[in-house]
Amino acid sequence: MFYLRFAYAAGLLLLWGYAAMLWLESYRVHQSVARRNRMAETSGEKS
Amino acid sequence: MKSARSILTVAFWLLVAGLFAADLCLLQTYTPTEVTMGPVQKIFYFHLPVAICTFLACFITFVASVGYLWQRRTVFDDLASASARVAVQLCAVVLVTGMAWGRGAWGVWWTWSPRLTFSLILFLLYCVYLILRSSVEGRQRRATVAAVYGVIAFLDVPLVYLSAKLVPDIHPASIHLETSMQLTLLAWAVPVLLLTGGLICTRFRLNRLHSQLAEQSETDGRGFEVMPLTGNVAEA
Numbered sequence: 001m002f003y004l005r006f007a008y009a010a011g012l013l014l015l016w017g018y019a020a021m022l023w024l025e026s027y028r029v030h031q032s033v034a035r036r037n038r039m040a041e042t043s044g045e046k047s
Numbered sequence: 048m049k050s051a052r053s054i055l056t057v058a059f060w061l062l063v064a065g066l067f068a069a070d071l072c073l074l075q076t077y078t079p080t081e082v083t084m085g086p087v088q089k090i091f092y093f094h095l096p097v098a099i100c101t102f103l104a105c106f107i108t109f110v111a112s113v114g115y116l117w118q119r120r121t122v123f124d125d126l127a128s129a130s131a132r133v134a135v136q137l138c139a140v141v142l143v144t145g146m147a148w149g150r151g152a153w154g155v156w157w158t159w160s161p162r163l164t165f166s167l168i169l170f171l172l173y174c175v176y177l178i179l180r181s182s183v184e185g186r187q188r189r190a191t192v193a194a195v196y197g198v199i200a201f202l203d204v205p206l207v208y209l210s211a212k213l214v215p216d217i218h219p220a221s222i223h224l225e226t227s228m229q230l231t232l233l234a235w236a237v238p239v240l241l242l243t244g245g246l247i248c249t250r251f252r253l254n255r256l257h258s259q260l261a262e263q264s265e266t267d268g269r270g271f272e273v274m275p276l277t278g279n280v281a282e283a
Contacts, residue, residue, distance in 0.1 A: 004086045004089055004151070008093060008144075010143045018246065026252075036260075
């Protein structure tokens with residue numbers, strides 16, 4: 001029974017851990033894009 | 048439009064998580080325990096769909112690599128990279144669940160049987176693919192080298208599949224299943240397939256975004272830096 005639980009726990013943790021890492025990276029990239037766009041708008045207004 | 052897409056994305060991930068939870072309940076309540084192997088046989092319902100999805104992810108990398116070599120479009124390179132990353136993750140799950148099965152059924156964590164050895168080689172081949180991508184300079188050169196390697200690495204997939212069928216192996220080549228066991232296998236195949244699709248799509252969208260930003264940075268001369276997790280970035 002231990003090996004059954006271990007296999008499911010480890011497998012699901014690996015898959016969902018990777019999914020969580022992807023969401024986090026996705027969030028960071030979208031935040032950075034928004035910041036970049038804001039900066040582009042600001043510099044456009046100043047010029 | 049954007050918020051509708053976000054809601055759909057959240058709904059998709061919640062659905063996949065719900066299906067996994069339902070399948071775990073199914074495994075506890077509905078699925079019969081196999082007589083000779085005992086509870087450890089139930090690892091099979093997770094192990095097999097993940098193994099099939101690993102092959103699928105490797106195949107997508109192969110097709111996208113051929114597509115890049117043929118048309119030289121970055122969209123193919125982004126897709127190949129995304130599916131290769133997911134393939135590594137899935138292959139790691141196949142190895143871990145397989146090792147747990149081996150320990151429970153055969154009494155050893157690892158044995159150098161043909162299928163296990165080729166599976167480990169597959170995992171290492173795609174790890175090298177990712178290392179190769181990060182070590183080659185220049186976007187076009189990196190994409191070309193990775194595409195050639197992606198085509199060659201796929202050659203191991205038929206070897207993994209055929210190894211247990213053609214060569215005497217401790218790993219079972221096929222298993223006879225009762226109807227209730229077949230239903231459980233099908234029930235596990237659905238969320239694993241959806242999760243694989245979701246992971247590849249998410250990684251692919253991220254890769255596209257990175258590629259577009261890199262192209263923009265080349266044209267307008269402004270660099271692009273991903274925010275650190277704290278978010279305390281001084282406005283330049």
